[in-house]
Amino acid sequence: MKKLFLTFLMTIFILTACGGGTQPAANQTEEPVTTSQTESSPEPTELVEVKLEPQAGDTPSYVDGSTIVYVPAGEFSMGVQNGVDNPEHTNSTGGYWIYATEVTNSQYALCVSLGQCTAPDTNINPEYANELNVALPVTGVNHEQAAGYCAWMNGRLPTETEWEKAARGTDALIYPWGNDAPACDKLNFADCQKLSPDNVIAREAGRSPYKLFDMAGNVFEWVQDWYDPEAYTKGISLNEHKVIRGGAFHSTAEDVRTFVRSFELPTVARKDLGFRCVLENEAVQNAAPMCEMGVVVAPDPQYEDCFYELDVTATYCSSGKPYANVKINTNDGQYIGGFGALPPGECNLGDPAVCTGPELSSFEVKGTKKCVVPDIGNTECPLGYESQNNVCVLVGSNEPGVCPNGFNTDPNLGCCSVVIAPDPMCPPGYGYEAPHCTKYIQSTVQVNLPSCTITDKPTEEPEPTEPPICIPDPATGGGCP
Numbered sequence: 001m002k003k004l005f006l007t008f009l010m011t012i013f014i015l016t017a018c019g020g021g022t023q024p025a026a027n028q029t030e031e032p033v034t035t036s037q038t039e040s041s042p043e044p045t046e047l048v049e050v051k052l053e054p055q056a057g058d059t060p061s062y063v064d065g066s067t068i069v070y071v072p073a074g075e076f077s078m079g080v081q082n083g084v085d086n087p088e089h090t091n092s093t094g095g096y097w098i099y100a101t102e103v104t105n106s107q108y109a110l111c112v113s114l115g116q117c118t119a120p121d122t123n124i125n126p127e128y129a130n131e132l133n134v135a136l137p138v139t140g141v142n143h144e145q146a147a148g149y150c151a152w153m154n155g156r157l158p159t160e161t162e163w164e165k166a167a168r169g170t171d172a173l174i175y176p177w178g179n180d181a182p183a184c185d186k187l188n189f190a191d192c193q194k195l196s197p198d199n200v201i202a203r204e205a206g207r208s209p210y211k212l213f214d215m216a217g218n219v220f221e222w223v224q225d226w227y228d229p230e231a232y233t234k235g236i237s238l239n240e241h242k243v244i245r246g247g248a249f250h251s252t253a254e255d256v257r258t259f260v261r262s263f264e265l266p267t268v269a270r271k272d273l274g275f276r277c278v279l280e281n282e283a284v285q286n287a288a289p290m291c292e293m294g295v296v297v298a299p300d301p302q303y304e305d306c307f308y309e310l311d312v313t314a315t316y317c318s319s320g321k322p323y324a325n326v327k328i329n330t331n332d333g334q335y336i337g338g339f340g341a342l343p344p345g346e347c348n349l350g351d352p353a354v355c356t357g358p359e360l361s362s363f364e365v366k367g368t369k370k371c372v373v374p375d376i377g378n379t380e381c382p383l384g385y386e387s388q389n390n391v392c393v394l395v396g397s398n399e400p401g402v403c404p405n406g407f408n409t410d411p412n413l414g415c416c417s418v419v420i421a422p423d424p425m426c427p428p429g430y431g432y433e434a435p436h437c438t439k440y441i442q443s444t445v446q447v448n449l450p451s452c453t454i455t456d457k458p459t460e461e462p463e464p465t466e467p468p469i470c471i472p473d474p475a476t477g478g479g480c481p
Contacts, residue, residue: 012100056283059100059211063290063404063416064107064153066278069098069166069210076165080259084229091161097284098158098166099276100223101200101213106134106333108141108149114406114418116152118145121269127197135199137219143242143266146222148278152404154287158278160225160243167216167246168258169209175258176208176215188215189251197249199270216256219274220244220264227263241265248272276380288401288409288416422444 021412054070073095079086105128111117120128125140127133141149143157150156158166167176177186184192186206201213208215227241241263247256249272256258264273403409403416410417 002079027464054095054097054284056210060284061101061289062153062279062284063287063407064288066103066107066277068097069212069283070097071095071162071210072167074170076168078161078164078259080257083259086259086261091165093159093162093165095281096158096162097279097281098210098212099278100211101278102137102219102274103149104134104200105138105144105316106179107235108138109134110272111149111152111406115395116404116406117149118262120145124269124271133199133296137196137200137214139197140269140274141273142223142269145225145269147276150275153277153280154280154402154404155277155281157222157224157275160223160245162244162278163221164258165225166210166212167208171209173209173258175206175256176212177206182216182256187214187247187256188249189247189253189256191253192249194249197274215246215258217247217251218249219246219272219412220248220262220270221246222273222275227261231360244273263318286402288403290416 030152056070056072059067059069065253075090075092077088078091079088081088105125108117108120109128112119120138120140122129124139125138127136128138128140147157168174173179175186182189182191186203187201188198190196200218203213206216207213211271221244223242223243223245226239227243243264244262244264245260247262248261255262264270384433401409401414401416407416407418409415444447475480
C-alpha cells in the first residue's frame, strides 16, 4: 500500500497586490487639495504548504485482507449522563485507522501458520478448526494474543477512547447505527437466540458512523486499557482487569450500548471475546499490500500465434469488488502481456467462497483460431495500482513497502506474498489445523496449462477435423467449393 495514501504537498502561490495612496490633508483655506497617488509594489510570492490527510470513511484494504477505516482527529462526547463508571465527558483522539471488522479465524490462522501467533484455545473456539467458519471472529484468545496479532500487522489494540469514538461517532449515539432500538438485522445479540458468533459482515444495517461492523454484539472486543470504575473521575490507576467493549451474542439491549464498559482478566480467553486492530497513519503509508491473484494463460499449441479465450467465472476480491489480474505467458516462460480486469458485480468481503483460496478463481479455457485478447470487463487497475504497458503495477513500487514477518516482498511489484508449504493432507491453499484443513489467505497464484507445448511451427500435422459448413451466398448461390 506504499504511496496509496501519499501525503501530497500542494504549493499555492498567493500574489497579493496592495493598492493605496496618501490621504488628503485638511486645508483651512479650502483651496483644492491635490492627492498624490502612488503604486505599491506587490508583496513577494508566498509559498504555503498544505498537507492532504486521509478523509473520514476512507476504506482501503490492508495486507491481511482487512478493510480499514480512517477516523479523523477531533473531540467527541464520551460516556453517558450520570454514568457510574463512564460519566459523560468530552474526550479527543488523534487520527487513526481501525479495522472495519473483527479479526477472523482465517486471518489469525495465517499468523499462526507463519509462526507469528500462538493458536487459540480450540476447546473454547471449536469453530477455528472448521474450514466453513473462516469468516467468524477469532475467539479463544487472551489479551496478549490479541495484542500480538495487531503488533504483527504493525498495529495495536485500540484504546478505549478510540474504540468508543469509532463506535458512536461525534453525535453521542446510543448504538452504532443510531438511537433506534436494537434488532437482529443490526446486530447479533440475545434477542436473536443464535447464541454463537456470526460472520463478521453479516449485518450491514448495524454499521457505525465510520462504517464499522459489529461494534455492538457478536463478540466482545479487547482494548488496551486497564479497567478502573473511577478512571474518568479520579484518573487511571493500575488494575488487574482489562477493559472489553461492545457486548456479544448473548448480551441484552442495555449491554450493547456504545458507552457500556465491561472487563476481564487479561489472561482469560473466552468464546465471546475477540478483537480488532488500530493502525497509525505512518504504518498504513509504509505498508505494502498483499499481492493480487494472477493467472497465466498459455497459447494453443496447434496454432502459432493464438491464445486461449479466457472466461472468468469467479474472481479475487479487491476493495470489495471482483478482480482478476491476468498474465499471459508462453509455456516456456516468456511473458507476452497482461492486464487487470474488474468484472461487473460485488463480492462479500466475509464470504470465504469468494475471497480466499486459489480454487475460487475458476476459468473456462477454449482453444481458438483467432488471436483474441481475453475480455472480462473493464481493464481498470484496482485502487493503488496504475497501468504500465498494459499491466497493473503498484504505485510507487520502486519504493518497497513493509511486509509483516513471515511474508515475502515481491521485488518487482512491491507487494507481500506468502508461501505455505503444501500439506499432503490438504489441497493447495489450505493448511492443516487438526482435525481439519483450514483456508489461508492466498498470494499470487499462477495457473499453467501443462498440456500445451510451444513450438515455432507445429512439427506434426494436427488431427483431421470435420470441414466447416459452407453456406452459399443467397444472391449468387456461389462461394462454396
